[in-house]
Amino acid sequence: MNAFNLLNYRERYGRRLQRLTVDGGFSCPNRDGSISTGGCTFCDNAAFHPGYTQGKTIADQLEAGKAFHQKRASDGYLAYFQAFSGTHADIDTLRNRYEEALAVPGICGLVIGTRPDCIDSEKLRLLSSVKERGYIVEMEYGIESVYDATLQRVNRGHDFACTQKAFEMTADAGIEAGGHVIIGLPGETREMLVSQADILNSLPVSYLKFHQLQIIKGTPMEQEFKEKSGDFFRPGPDEYIALLADIIERLRPDIAIGRIVSSVPPRFTDAPWGLLRQDELLVKLERCLEVRRSFQGRLFAPKTEVL
DSSP: OOSSOBOOHHHHHSSOEEEEEEOOSOOOTTTSSSSOSSOOTTOOGGGGOOGGGTTOOHHHHHHHHHHHTTTSOOSEEEEEEOSSOTTOSOHHHHHHHHHHHHTSTTEEEEEEEEOGGGOOHHHHHHHHHHHHTTOEEEEEEEEEOSOHHHHHHTTOSSOHHHHHHHHHHHHHTTOEEEEEEEETOTTOOHHHHHHHHHHHTTSOOSEEEEEEOOOOTTSHHHHHHHHOGGGOOOOOHHHHHHHHHHHHHHSOTTSEEEESOOOOOGGGSOOTTTTOOHHHHHHHHHHHHHHHTOOTTTTOOOOOOOO
């Protein structure tokens, strides 16, 4: 038995699936003026775009992605709309762009990366109709933090109640949803980061991706870090793994772990961790929990209703 529940598409869907990142040409509501123009203080979306997505149609991006990943054994592909907010458009635009992706041979479904404030019942009905046709459909929401003070500080543009509503609406629509959580946003202590597990457990979430905060060059957060570095909890790899172990011990056993580390090209950040990769850190996390004789959910206490 593994010490934690690692996201595994073969176990979940009975086949090996590879995500192919695609830029659907969307923007973001706190960049295009819908709610703001500044964007999240930590974000430079260019840092997360693979080279094969640049300057191509959706179909061409997916074909290039298939070629890029051709050495990896796969039974099919998921079109992963990762760039910016993958539901931030009118319903006809969304339908056309999703259908262009689904028309590419080998595409078995969609993973839509977006913000909690960019979903509504009409968009969920569209995605439910795609699922009813036999495709896999997953939503992936940027949670980032469960604390409203943090969300405000990083110019997120919504509160955690918005996140809760998005997950509940998505669950009611019968669509699985995962979420991103950033470890180390300004103002958050180690204790806060561990305690957030109880709040995350309350969401109808299928999987979580944990990412250490990376200070991306040229972002407002880079300047904030220069001015107020003492407000940032910046663990090294071993301390980060110990923190993740503390969180995972409290996490619901059914929540899968999608990622535990983020990486961007070196030109975007000072890369204080060097070249450590996801697979290396997964081994470290497994060993950490084994040494503790612990496992995911060991300290999880389901809430019971009082009758």
